[in-house]
Amino acid sequence: MVPAQAQVLPTSTESVIVADKLRDGIDLQINGESYRHTGDPDMPLLWYLRDVLRLTGTKVAGEHDGTGADMVLLDGKAVPAGSVSITQLAGRRVTTVEGLAGNDGTLHPLQQAFIDEDAIGCGYCTPGWLISGVDLLTRKPQPTDADIDQLPNLCRCGCQTRVRRAIKRAAAGKAGQP
């Protein structure tokens, strides 16, 4: 047997085994999936969703302009994705319109109610209304007209009356019924 050769250990303070640094990037949880963003931490969530994840249900209607087309749920509360930067997202849950339905494709009652009431014009602002509406129904399961009036979304096609009916239908548990 060849005698084991003594291994020369480094004598400097440098070690071959380096202690873990904190990993770069920000942990994100979007529609139940985990992601890590290592790019510009100031990037608004809107562009991360659309350009990086290609989740395009969250719409661009301008920049920080309050149309509500870019609404997402942040820990269940509706916020405009264009106004939230990724640094603000560490440890928080994001749900986009793509994440409203169940994994088996079962629609959220408000999604079904939008179909029932045909609360769709061109459809561009629809995801934003759904996010704001789900937020409202979570906070106020039986919203009044005055509550619905507070929704920040805009609709250029004039679907507001049908959106109102859809929210009331979902609140009444009548989504999917004739």
Next chain:
Amino acid sequence: MSAISRTPARIRLSRRRFLQVLTSGAGVLLVGISTTGAAQPPLSPGLLGDTFHDLGAFVRIDADGNVLIGARDPDTGTGVATALPRIIADELDADWNRVSVVPLGLDVTDNNGQPRWTYGRQIGGTGTSIPAAWADLRPVGALARWLLLQAAAKRLGMPAARLRCDSGTVIAPDGRRFTYGSLAGDASKIPLPATAPPLKAPNRYRLIGQGTGDVDAREMVTGQTRFALDQRFGDTLVAVLAHCPWADGTLAQLDSSEALAVDGVVKVLTITPEPGVAPGETAIAPAVAVLAKDTWSALRGRDKLKLTWKPGPSGSDNSNTLEQQAGALLAGTTDPTMRVRNDGDLAAAGKKAARRLQATYFQPWLAHATAEPMNCTVRLDKDHATLIVPTQAPQKAWAVVQRLTGLSPAQIEVRVPRVGGGYGRRLDHDYVAEAVMLAKAVDKPVSLWWTREQDLTHDFYHSGCVHQLSAIIGHKREVTAWNQRMVSASVFAGRGVPDDRLWTSELRADQLPAGLVPNYRSDWYAQTCSVPRGSMRGMPDTANAFAVESFIDEIAHSMKEDPLVTRLRLLGDDRQLTLGGDTTLDTGRLRNVLQLVAERIEWKNWLRSFNGLGIACWRVDGAYVAHAIEAALDGERLIIQRVVCAVDVGRVINPTGLEGQVAGATLDALSTALNLAITFKDGQIQQRKLKDYPLANMAQLPNAVEVITVPGDRPPAGASFLAMPSAAPALANAVFRVSAVRVRRLPLMKELLRLL
């Protein structure tokens, strides 16, 4: 079948359009309309699949019973992606649950260097999709159905006349049934009849007249619908622009070094509108483009641009000055640019006046503010261009690409997904020109999009306008003379329209109350202005209806009369009035919609109601509309309590879709009238954000729009803007009742608060 001795390869529908079967065998029936000069040989089903849309086909029935129906017109929120296929499906007796709608996109073939449009007209949001489809698409469904019947007859050995169709099944008198899928293959081999099979009798309609929701609803609510802005080619560069504030300005200085230093920014390019090209076919203004690997980098790069612009001639345009000039024109005796209509003798009527009335109405410039921003994604290869673009008129987009690339007709592919609103803005294609110019300068696909500020400050606006209306009332309370004088800047100026037709974008020769007043004159005065102008949903009807229908209320008020009574007297007996050209006014249909809204809103309370009731009506291209509105004032807050709208469009294709269009157009018109105005100073648009152009929110709009649809059997009229014209005057008339303030200037809220 033996009765047909000749078996044509196709059936002529019109001079250049032919109905034909495009496949044979293998269990598939494909029926379409061709526009080729020579009959195409039947194509094998192996060629179908993804190339379905290349065949001019509108109906495909597969062996498994699934039915694909093509939708040819862009759907900008008008519901045509649902309504057009449904017209074909009914004629086919298809089972709607088995129908999938295929958006056809633009299809074009090369006809000696000229484009030949495979599907005929393809245009959306102009109120013409349904009337056109009613006229030319039904035979496709009828032929497919006829062929399926013949196939079943052959199999059963009995005449086709004894068979009937129901929801995708052919049924024999003894109850034997064949699904369309099982007949499709045989049907594709049946020789064609000599002429197009007869269309269904209306009492056999099963889908037409029955409401159905948007075919894309499930995809919409789950965020799966890919609008143009949601689609990219691999390796696409994102382009954002900084536009010159003046459409006719120039770039004075550009320092792009800091922009180029931003991580992800690839290139900075300049765009210049091509001289001599009509507005809407080239860039709207000079611009500097930042191209980057992603949107965020592009936006950060744009923030770092150092730019100075120089104004052009529009730098002296001011919306205030234009309005003052309009006022001066109307105060003077200058001859009009165009005498649009002149019935009877105004001067003679003046001699027998019991009462004279005059009022002037001011309406502001307006922007489109579509939900989906202007955008266009282009991929240019050596011998092919592919566009993904939200457009209302893909053939016009095609023409811009053709001019800029020199490619031959069939080398240009225009894909049109669902469009996030049009309102006329997407009849112009400046953003297509911009995207193609950029794609030519880089070797990658380019996805261009505009931010909201660019959209508001670089639109093809609707011109502000001033109406001066005068009327003479006779001793029996009849309106004996009507004089309308209108001042505006024509949409058509600079767009290749002859000078004597510039007025046609601004008013209609046959608009109310033409034909109802013996002495009627309308004059148009042109204003010149360098701020770009373009088509706008509902125009010119909406602007004219506001003035006319407000003025009729003023006439009623001057006689201390119920304005509904005044209107009904003006309409007179039910009759058909020919107004010149091929337009007729059916006074009975107009009376009917007026009375329907009056009844629903309980007009009998008009005099004593604490809230204000207002009413107005209009006629648009063979359709009739009336609004009745109940409004209340709570301090300085205007509350729109109730809105009723009745429409008569002839036959209703999809009542659910129609209700959506009518309610939507009503809210659009109210939102616009309440608060919206574009102003410009030294040629610069002063509204840069939506807070400056405040579309009405949920709280400002009525909770419901009650829509009444008049049943009818006339060919269907379009409805995408039908409910716009009468909404704002009905509101202004209601406001007058509740506040005694006559609003003659829009936007309404600002004027109301000034006068209250």
